[in-house]
Amino acid sequence: MSLDDRFAVPLAGVDIDEQTRCAHYSTDRDVIAIRFPCCDTYYPCYQCHEAIAEHPTEQWPRDRFDEPAVLCGRCRSTLSVTAYLDCEHECPNCGAAFNPGCLTHSARYFDG
Ligand SMILES: [Zn+2]
Ligand SMILES: [Zn+2]
Numbered sequence: 001m002s003l004d005d006r007f008a009v010p011l012a013g014v015d016i017d018e019q020t021r022c023a024h025y026s027t028d029r030d031v032i033a034i035r036f037p038c039c040d041t042y043y044p045c046y047q048c049h050e051a052i053a054e055h056p057t058e059q060w061p062r063d064r065f066d067e068p069a070v071l072c073g074r075c076r077s078t079l080s081v082t083a084y085l086d087c088e089h090e091c092p093n094c095g096a097a098f099n100p101g102c103l104t105h106s107a108r109y110f111d112g
């Protein structure tokens with residue numbers, strides 16, 4: 001697995017662009033990457049993790065929701081799980097619009 005050196009955090013994925021869009025999610029608003037607790041690496045989506053990581057995907061346990069877990073691909077700041085779930089689809093730092101659809105499958109990432 002090779003990490004993408006354009007970002008300040010460990011990030012991997014399939015066809016990542018400058019703002020963390022990937023081969024699976026590439027609309028204007030798909031500008032976040034999520035850190036996976038199983039490997040402490042950010043991926044644009046779970047499908048990237050499945051394609052690249054050679055282990056099962058783990059979800060964030062509820063008692064770790066205050067740790068940095070979401071990267072904004074536009075300003076490259078990180079949000080905790082709680083901050084992301086509360087941000088109303090907008091980066092609290094730069095105002096980038098996040099895809100509200102991501103939240104509909106957030107149970108894949110976060111133990112809700
Ligand atoms: Zn992993
Ligand atoms: Zn992907």
Ligand SMILES: [Zn+2]
Binds near residue numbers: 073
């Ligand atoms: Zn941002």
